[in-house]
Amino acid sequence: MKTKVVTIDREHMDMDAIREAGEILAAGGLVAFPTETVYGLGGDGLKENAAARIYAAKGRPSDNPLILHIAELSALEVLAKEVPELAYRLAEKFWPGPLTMILKKSEIVPMATTGGLSTVAIRMPSDEIAREIIRASGTYIAAPSANLSGRPSPTTAEHVVEDLSGRVEMIVDGGPSDIGLESSIIDLSGDVPMILRPGFITKEDFEQIVAEVEYDKAVLATKPQDSVVAKAPGMKYRHYAPQGQIYIVEGETDAVVSTINELSAKAAEAGVRVAVLCAEETKERYTCDKIFSLGSLKSEKEISAHLFAALRAFDTEHITVIYSESFENTKLHQAIMNRLRKAAGYQTIQAK
Numbered sequence: 001m002k003t004k005v006v007t008i009d010r011e012h013m014d015m016d017a018i019r020e021a022g023e024i025l026a027a028g029g030l031v032a033f034p035t036e037t038v039y040g041l042g043g044d045g046l047k048e049n050a051a052a053r054i055y056a057a058k059g060r061p062s063d064n065p066l067i068l069h070i071a072e073l074s075a076l077e078v079l080a081k082e083v084p085e086l087a088y089r090l091a092e093k094f095w096p097g098p099l100t101m102i103l104k105k106s107e108i109v110p111m112a113t114t115g116g117l118s119t120v121a122i123r124m125p126s127d128e129i130a131r132e133i134i135r136a137s138g139t140y141i142a143a144p145s146a147n148l149s150g151r152p153s154p155t156t157a158e159h160v161v162e163d164l165s166g167r168v169e170m171i172v173d174g175g176p177s178d179i180g181l182e183s184s185i186i187d188l189s190g191d192v193p194m195i196l197r198p199g200f201i202t203k204e205d206f207e208q209i210v211a212e213v214e215y216d217k218a219v220l221a222t223k224p225q226d227s228v229v230a231k232a233p234g235m236k237y238r239h240y241a242p243q244g245q246i247y248i249v250e251g252e253t254d255a256v257v258s259t260i261n262e263l264s265a266k267a268a269e270a271g272v273r274v275a276v277l278c279a280e281e282t283k284e285r286y287t288c289d290k291i292f293s294l295g296s297l298k299s300e301k302e303i304s305a306h307l308f309a310a311l312r313a314f315d316t317e318h319i320t321v322i323y324s325e326s327f328e329n330t331k332l333h334q335a336i337m338n339r340l341r342k343a344a345g346y347q348t349i350q351a352k
């Protein structure tokens with residue numbers, strides 16, 4: 001299949017391109033599009049065949065449910081069977097935006113979309129291009145991250161082209177993703193609201209709206225054995241991992257810098273292609289030849305926005321060992337470390 005790549009300027013949206021994307025989706029085809037979190041691989045969420053095509057294009061196991069993307073709040077009652085009052089409060093505060101809610105599904109949502117579950121994941125993105133495409137399709141758009149299964153989620157259209165060229169009808173380029181990590185997922189289908197995936201909206205943010213909210217145990221995993229009981233089925237699969245091995249070095253900043261310098265020098269001496277993953281604040285202190293800075297710890301979104309691109313760059317540059325700082329001192333540390341720990345296969349080194 002030939003994939004059409006179109007660039008859409010946010011300031012002057014090309015409504016013909018939006019209409020074409022909508023038509024492809026309405027006809028059961030696949031369109032990858034930007035969102036504020038990561039790029040999504042969209043298909044008609046009410047069509048079993050479209051879901052099957054999404055799974056095939058990603059090479060994803062079909063027991064891993066998809067998020068339905070909506071453009072209007074009224075869609076909530078169409079897709080969910082019972083909408084608790086809390087869902088409306090969360091929607092009012094965080095939608096459109098990087099929040100996915102799990103609710104009991106209505107009859108019209110096919111099991112093919114929910115991976116056989118009786119619940120459904122729903123999100124209203126804030127990205128204007130995404131919302132225009134959803135509207136133009138006239139349906140609700142099932143969209144996992146637009147990467148091949150196992151690879152880091154795409155934060156630019158180039159990443160999507162790398163993974164999905166020839167597998168989808170259209171890729172819409174709307175520039176780099178703002179947040180760079182997938183949406184926060186909160187499960188409202190049980191007794192206590194449960195965070196299944198940490199994201200830009202943090203537990204503290206949720207606590208402003210709801211008195212009691214818990215993390216699913218797998219979210220806080222620091223060892224592989226903790227993560228296998230994940231409640232979001234997708235969280236159990238191997239994710240984000242580059243070909244090389246990442247080691248997260250933890251401890252006081254000075255100790256982390258000297259330990260990473262020691263280890264990377266040793267690796268380079270042994271002929272290993274080694275890199276350091278760090279923040280802007282410390283990057284000048286490393287002696288390694290290859291240094292990847294994710295940006296400043298002071299900025300809310302820089303570290304998150306650049307993480308997945310760095311993980312992809314390690315592969316492009318054939319890096320085999322990566323020593324990484326631990327990004328604990330950022331607002332989004334829960335979300336960032338959740339992805340980084342998985343990418344590292346939970347391997348950590350204590351700095352001395």
Ligand code: TXA
Nearest residue numbers: 037039040065119120121144145182183232233234235
């Ligand atoms: O930011 C995002 O959420 C992006 C953009 C494209 O919107 N999408 C995304 O989709 O990250 P995906 O498919 O890569 O991740 C969806 C996660 C998976 O871990 C899946 O298991 C979980 O959501 N999920 C979906 N439906 C669920 C359900 N009914 N119950 C529990 N977990 C669910």
Ligand code: MG
Nearest residue numbers: 144145153182
């Ligand atoms: Mg994904």
